[in-house]
Amino acid sequence: MWWQKGREDDLERELRADLELEAAEREEQGLTPEEARRAAGRALGNVTRVKEEVRESWGWARWEAVLQDLRYAGRTLGKSKGFALTAGITLALAIGASTAVFTVVDSVILRPLNYQQSGQLVVAWERIQVLGGGGATGPNPRHADVWTKRATAFSGLALVRQVGGGLALGGGHPQLVGTVMATPNLLDVLQVQPLLGRGFEPDNGVAGKDAVAILTYPLWQSRFQGDSKVIGRTVRLSDIPRQIIGVLPASFHFPNGNALRSFRSKQATSNAPEPGILIPAVIDLNAYGWNGDYGNWVAIARLHPGVSIGQAEAQLNTIQDGILRDMPANERDPRFHALSASVQPMQEVVVGDSETGLWLLLAAVLGLLLLACLNLANAQLGRTLSRQREAAVRSALGAARWRLVWNSLAESLLLASAGAGAGVVLAIAALDLFRIAAPIDLPRLAEVHLNAGVLFFSAGLTVAAVLVSGILPALHLGRIDPQASLQQGTNRSAGQRQSRSLRGWLIGLQVFGCTVLLLVTGLFSKSLLFLLHQDKGFETAQVAVAAVDLARNNYREAPARVAFDDAVLRNLRALPGVQSAGLVSVMPLEGESWIEGLQRVDQPEHESIINLRWVSPGYFETMRETLVAGRFFEERDRNLASAVLSESVAKALWPTGSPIGGQVRTEGRTFTVIGVVGDSRTTSLKTVPPRMAYLHYKDRPPFATFFFVRGRQPADALIADVRQAIWKDAPDITIARTKTLDAQLNDSLARERFQTSVLIIFGMAALLLAMLGIYGVLSYSTATRKQEIGVRMALGATRATIYGLTFREAAKPVGAGLAAGSAASLLAARLIEKLLYGTRAVDLPVLFLVAALFLAAAVTAAFLPARRAASVDPMEVLRAE
Amino acid sequence: MEQDSDRIELLQGTLDMLILRTLQFGPAHGHQIAKHIQRTTDDLLQVEHGSLYPALHRLERKRWISAKWEPAGKDLRREFKYYRLTAAGKKQLVTEESNWKRMTQAIARIMWPAEES
Numbered sequence: 002m003w004w005q006k007g008r009e010d011d012l013e014r015e016l017r018a019d020l021e022l023e024a025a026e027r028e029e030q031g032l033t034p035e036e037a038r039r040a041a042g043r044a045l046g047n048v049t050r051v052k053e054e055v056r057e058s059w060g061w062a063r064w065e066a067v068l069q070d071l072r073y074a075g076r077t078l079g080k081s082k083g084f085a086l087t088a089g090i091t092l093a094l095a096i097g098a099s100t101a102v103f104t105v106v107d108s109v110i111l112r113p114l115n116y117q118q119s120g121q122l123v124v125a126w127e128r129i130q131v132l133g134g135g136g137a138t139g140p141n142p143r144h145a146d147v148w149t150k151r152a153t154a155f156s157g158l159a160l161v162r163q164v165g166g167g168l169a170l171g172g173g174h175p176q177l178v179g180t181v182m183a184t185p186n187l188l189d190v191l192q193v194q195p196l197l198g199r200g201f202e203p204d205n206g207v208a209g210k211d212a213v214a215i216l217t218y219p220l221w222q223s224r225f226q227g228d229s230k231v232i233g234r235t236v237r238l239s240d241i242p243r244q245i246i247g248v249l250p251a252s253f254h255f256p257n258g259n260a261l262r263s264f265r266s267k268q269a270t271s272n273a274p275e276p277g278i279l280i281p282a283v284i285d286l287n288a289y290g291w292n293g294d295y296g297n298w299v300a301i302a303r304l305h306p307g308v309s310i311g312q313a314e315a316q317l318n319t320i321q322d323g324i325l326r327d328m329p330a331n332e333r334d335p336r337f338h339a340l341s342a343s344v345q346p347m348q349e350v351v352v353g354d355s356e357t358g359l360w361l362l363l364a365a366v367l368g369l370l371l372l373a374c375l376n377l378a379n380a381q382l383g384r385t386l387s388r389q390r391e392a393a394v395r396s397a398l399g400a401a402r403w404r405l406v407w408n409s410l411a412e413s414l415l416l417a418s419a420g421a422g423a424g425v426v427l428a429i430a431a432l433d434l435f436r437i438a439a440p441i442d443l444p445r446l447a448e449v450h451l452n453a454g455v456l457f458f459s460a461g462l463t464v465a466a467v468l469v470s471g472i473l474p475a476l477h478l479g480r481i482d483p484q485a486s487l488q489q490g491t492n493r494s495a496g497q498r499q500s501r502s503l504r505g506w507l508i509g510l511q512v513f514g515c516t517v518l519l520l521v522t523g524l525f526s527k528s529l530l531f532l533l534h535q536d537k538g539f540e541t542a543q544v545a546v547a548a549v550d551l552a553r554n555n556y557r558e559a560p561a562r563v564a565f566d567d568a569v570l571r572n573l574r575a576l577p578g579v580q581s582a583g584l585v586s587v588m589p590l591e592g593e594s595w596i597e598g599l600q601r602v603d604q605p606e607h608e609s610i611i612n613l614r615w616v617s618p619g620y621f622e623t624m625r626e627t628l629v630a631g632r633f634f635e636e637r638d639r640n641l642a643s644a645v646l647s648e649s650v651a652k653a654l655w656p657t658g659s660p661i662g663g664q665v666r667t668e669g670r671t672f673t674v675i676g677v678v679g680d681s682r683t684t685s686l687k688t689v690p691p692r693m694a695y696l697h698y699k700d701r702p703p704f705a706t707f708f709f710v711r712g713r714q715p716a717d718a719l720i721a722d723v724r725q726a727i728w729k730d731a732p733d734i735t736i737a738r739t740k741t742l743d744a745q746l747n748d749s750l751a752r753e754r755f756q757t758s759v760l761i762i763f764g765m766a767a768l769l770l771a772m773l774g775i776y777g778v779l780s781y782s783t784a785t786r787k788q789e790i791g792v793r794m795a796l797g798a799t800r801a802t803i804y805g806l807t808f809r810e811a812a813k814p815v816g817a818g819l820a821a822g823s824a825a826s827l828l829a830a831r832l833i834e835k836l837l838y839g840t841r842a843v844d845l846p847v848l849f850l851v852a853a854l855f856l857a858a859a860v861t862a863a864f865l866p867a868r869r870a871a872s873v874d875p876m877e878v879l880r881a882e
Numbered sequence: 883m884e885q886d887s888d889r890i891e892l893l894q895g896t897l898d899m900l901i902l903r904t905l906q907f908g909p910a911h912g913h914q915i916a917k918h919i920q921r922t923t924d925d926l927l928q929v930e931h932g933s934l935y936p937a938l939h940r941l942e943r944k945r946w947i948s949a950k951w952e953p954a955g956k957d958l959r960r961e962f963k964y965y966r967l968t969a970a971g972k973k974q975l976v977t978e979e980s981n982w983k984r985m986t987q988a989i990a991r992i993m994w995p996a997e998e999s
């Protein structure tokens with residue numbers, strides 16, 4: 002080492018000086034220079050030993066031994082490149098995958114939210130007994146106002162909602178940008194200081210003074226090129242001019258509309274954009290009643306230091322009782338039993354139910370690492386046996402026991418370190434890939450990146466890998482009895498029976514892990530197939546969808562919106578190749594929304610909670626939904642107050658008799674039922690079909706409108722035409738997104754598809770590892786048993802018998818592992834049952850399939866070694882004895 | 883070069899003490915220290931280089947002596963590694979000296995027991 006070299010040179014110099022002096026003295030005594038030098042040398046003694054003694058006094062001896070062994074291990078690995086390469090790649094893949102997954106788990110679940118003292122940030126929900134059980138929902142603004150005034154547990158409370166806005170800079174069509182609309186105190190509650198400019202003033206919450214906006218850092222960089230003079234510029238957001246007053250720092254991450262939903266539904270909005278711009282919310286309390294308007298806002302609050310969530314919740318509940326008591330009599334709802342509140346840590350809300358899936362992923366990947374290490378251990382064990390002789394010689398020459406163990410462990414350390422290094426590089430690449438391919442509803446995706454904690458985790462994994470794969474062979478060598486080993490021939494090393502059983506155990510463990518993984522994968526695949534192939538009630542092929550945001554500025558009045566809708570529908574129907582077109586107020590497969598009560602007018606006790614949708618004629622035909630009774634919307638329904646109910650609602654309200662012609666009441670208005678549509682899973686594939694009620698769009702033309710077009714060709718071809726048709730009469734309309742309905746279907750199952758594909762990849766990798774393991778062990782075994790096979794064959798065993806011999810050797814561990822794995826996975830399946838659809842934990846067909854797959858793989862892996870064993874020439878073997 | 887069979891084997895600790903004492907007289911390099919000990923004891927103690935240099939480096943590591951390469955010799959062209967006593971070394975020497983005296987007194991009492999007075 003370089004620091005040693007200096008000292009070594011110094012010592013050399015010192016000793017040489019001494020030598021010269023000695024020689025000079027002897028010369029003076031009368032010897033010739035030559036003799037003098039030799040005499041001096043003899044007087045100094047053994048130079049090497051002197052140097053060694055000095056070195057020992059430096060205390061480097063132990064370190065040198067360690068390094069020397071490492072170098073030696075490196076050379077040995079270099080000689081068996083095949084082993085080194087496969088082992089290195091296996092470890093690199095396993096450690097890389099584990100690191101990548103752990104990064105995600107850490108960034109999404111474990112790391113606290115990126116705000117000052119984020120532990121104090123909470124979300125406050127209202128709980129209303131009437132709407133679908135006791136579900137938590139965002140508060141009514143009036144209630145939230147009371148909370149702000151009376152809840153001393155909070156140091157601040159802000160209301161937030163997320164919308165998509167069209168941002169227009171100069172010419173061109175507006176582009177969609179994630180907009181966070183919040184009460185002006187949001188940044189104070191979050192304790193975030195703007196990077197440039199300023200935050201909101203309380204004034205900005207007043208109508209007329211709210212035409213301001215704050216940019217997030219990514220938006221500032223991408224759309225404004227990081228221009229420092231951006232403060233004061235005006236932009237048009239959803240057709241409203243706003244002045245930019247500030248820019249947020251790069252470290253600011255606000256959860257997108259998926260992660261922070263005001264309504265706890267199981268479905269996520271596809272393509273919820275990352276928040277790009279912040280605008281103040283003008284909440285005019287006079288526009289809201291005391292009852293209703295729930296679920297539109299999310300209440301984020303900061304607890305006072307020292308106040309617990311339990312205390313805050315208790316306080317809110319007391320306040321809620323007060324609100325219920327003081328509610329004006331005319332607004333009170335007799336169906337209300339109680340109005341309560343709950344408080345949740347903000348991090349919990351944001352992370353939500355992605356937690357289980359991610360932990361599952363981490364477990365799977367760590368299992369894979371374990372399998373890789375077991376494989377490695379097995380391979381090492383094989384190599385160890387052939388190095389027993391070397392270890393015996395070392396031991397006989399006086400090597401300390403730790404030295405022998407370290408010798409063997411050094412190889413594992415080198416492999417693991419190299420593997421870890423390559424693994425981290427792979428992890429970085431995988432994370433980049435992950436960001437593109439990740440399920441769209443994964444919260445905090447923007448915050449996923451490598452950090453010190455993850456690198457520590459990686460290092461820890463490396464150490465674990467070293468220990469698991471190297472410790473057994475190393476300890477084995479440490480216990481070597483030199484005499485016994487040296488006396489035997491290399492082919493019949495001592496302890497072979499013991500090591501064979503050890504290898505059998507390792508194989509068994511591998512099979513066990515692999516079986517569990519494959520079974521879980523099988524269950525997930527079955528669940529996904531079930532979701533995809535169940536009867537939906539509508540058809541998605543060849544349908545294109547365009548989501549449009551009608552800005553409140555130009556389209557404030559309903560007639561303007563109706564005119565726009567009419568024009569677009571006319572244009573769409575005029576497109577070549579279009580069979581039908583329609584519009585709806587909510588994107589399908591994005592959960593339930595617009596939840597209202599619906600009653601029969603003549604028998605008000607018959608009522609139901611329904612999802613309300615505004616549609617145009619042609620919608621049901623485009624979606625190919627089934628007509629059960631009556632008719633769908635036609636042009637004449639524009640001026641009639643007509644309603645179409647879904648089958649389950651119709652049955653609930655009219656248990657006997659036909660609903661057609663009956664009157665229903667919702668949102669304070671009365672409608673006539675003209676038709677009944679079959680139940681369909683239009684809100685989510687993962688739940689029961691929802692209760693729906695449809696009205697003509699003229700009744701309340703929506704601001705966010707979704708146009709559907711069914712064509713004769715594949716839907717992708719239609720999309721460009723659809724955009725043109727929309728912009729034809731209104732070029733400054735924001736088209737939020739366009740996609741095919743098939744794509745929407747796939748996206749709604751994104752999480753399940755992701756989980757399943759990852760599991761399949763891991764399952765296949767595990768299977769490959771197990772096969773390699775079996776192959777390796779059997780190969781080694783046949784190689785060492787050559788003599789035994791030769792003798793057996795000489796004594797009359799046939800090739801078939803030898804085949805059987807080899808297969809039987811593998812059969813025991815494989816069989817045991819398979820059985821144990823099946824049992825364990827039945828237990829594991831219970832844990833993941835809630836992630837499965839239409840599949841129970843105990844699924845015999847899947848079990849049999851997995852077992853069959855594994856047996857086939859095991860037989861394939863065992864085949865080559867078996868053949869090699871059977872083709873041993875007994876004469877040749879016996880002669881070599 | 884007579885093999886001096888009278889050479890007394892020096893214990894490691896004792897050699898350390900002798901080196902420190904030698905250096906108390908002034909800085910010296912390894913060869914000089916060995917020669918000094920040899921001369922002063924009339925060849926009775928001949929320090930083997932195999933013991934001297936490890937001892938010197940050990941003392942240096944314990945910071946009782948410090949080392950520096952300095953030019954010396956007839957025409958200041960050659961350099962030698964000179965060792966000096968440090969302040970800590972001086973203290974250590976005092977300690978070892980008193981230990982040595984106590985030990986020799988104890989041994990003397992056993993070998994030549996004096997009348998108790």
